[in-house]
Amino acid sequence: MDEERCFREDVEVVSKALARKGQSETPQTEGPKLYQKFRKTNRDAVRLAAALRGYFLEAGVSPEQREEYKDYLKGQSGAAMEELITEEAIEKMKVLEQLDWFDGEQLEGFIQSARTRGKSASLLWLLHQKDKKYGYQDYDFTL
Numbered sequence: 001m002d003e004e005r006c007f008r009e010d011v012e013v014v015s016k017a018l019a020r021k022g023q024s025e026t027p028q029t030e031g032p033k034l035y036q037k038f039r040k041t042n043r044d045a046v047r048l049a050a051a052l053r054g055y056f057l058e059a060g061v062s063p064e065q066r067e068e069y070k071d072y073l074k075g076q077s078g079a080a081m082e083e084l085i086t087e088e089a090i091e092k093m094k095v096l097e098q099l100d101w102f103d104g105e106q107l108e109g110f111i112q113s114a115r116t117r118g119k120s121a122s123l124l125w126l127l128h129q130k131d132k133k134y135g136y137q138d139y140d141f142t143l
Contacts, residue, residue, distance in 0.1 A: 010045035011083050018053050031060020038069070048076055052083060056092055070099075077101040078109075085114050085122040093122065097129060104134050 022030045031054065038050040054061055055069035073080045077096065084093045096102075102110070107130055114123035 007045055007079070008082055008086065010043075011049050011079065012086050014046050014049035015052065015083060015087065018049055022053065027057050027060035029060070031057055031065070035061070035065050038072075047072070048079055048083065051076070052080055052092075056095070074099070074101055078106060081106075081110055082113060085110060085119050085126075086117070088119055088121045090121060090125050093125060104130075107133070 018034070025033075034050050034054040034057070038047055038054060041047050041050070051069045051072045055066060055073060061069075073096070081093065081096055081102070084096065107126065111123065111126045111130065114120075114126055
């Protein structure tokens with residue numbers, strides 16, 4: 001568990017650094033740099049952060065690069081969603097959820113993670129998703 005927490009923290013730090021760096025660049029110049037970083041790094045945290053940022057860039061990324069980011073993110077879907085929970089990036093969470101990569105057990109884990117980390121916006125959205133997809137059949141609310 002400690003290793004997972006350290007990885008999440010590394011991804012968070014790298015994501016923030018990439019976002020800061022991206023503020024001074026246009027998507028057309030940032031896109032190729034992110035892709036190069038994504039392709040050449042040996043660090044999983046850097047690769048995940050670059051893939052997340054690159055996948056959600058609106059410009060500067062070719063369809064082939066976006067597909068490569070998507071394939072990578074699918075294999076790292078849990079870690080990707082954890083980072084989006086940390087950022088409380090609900091719109092991006094919606095995009096990943098629509099790709100149908102998560103089952104009920106994973107969703108439950110994300111809910112627990114958001115609750116534990118005090119990420120209220122993420123928690124609310126995840127609870128809404130659970131209600132929409134699975135409902136709350138396992139609870140009895142009768143008085």
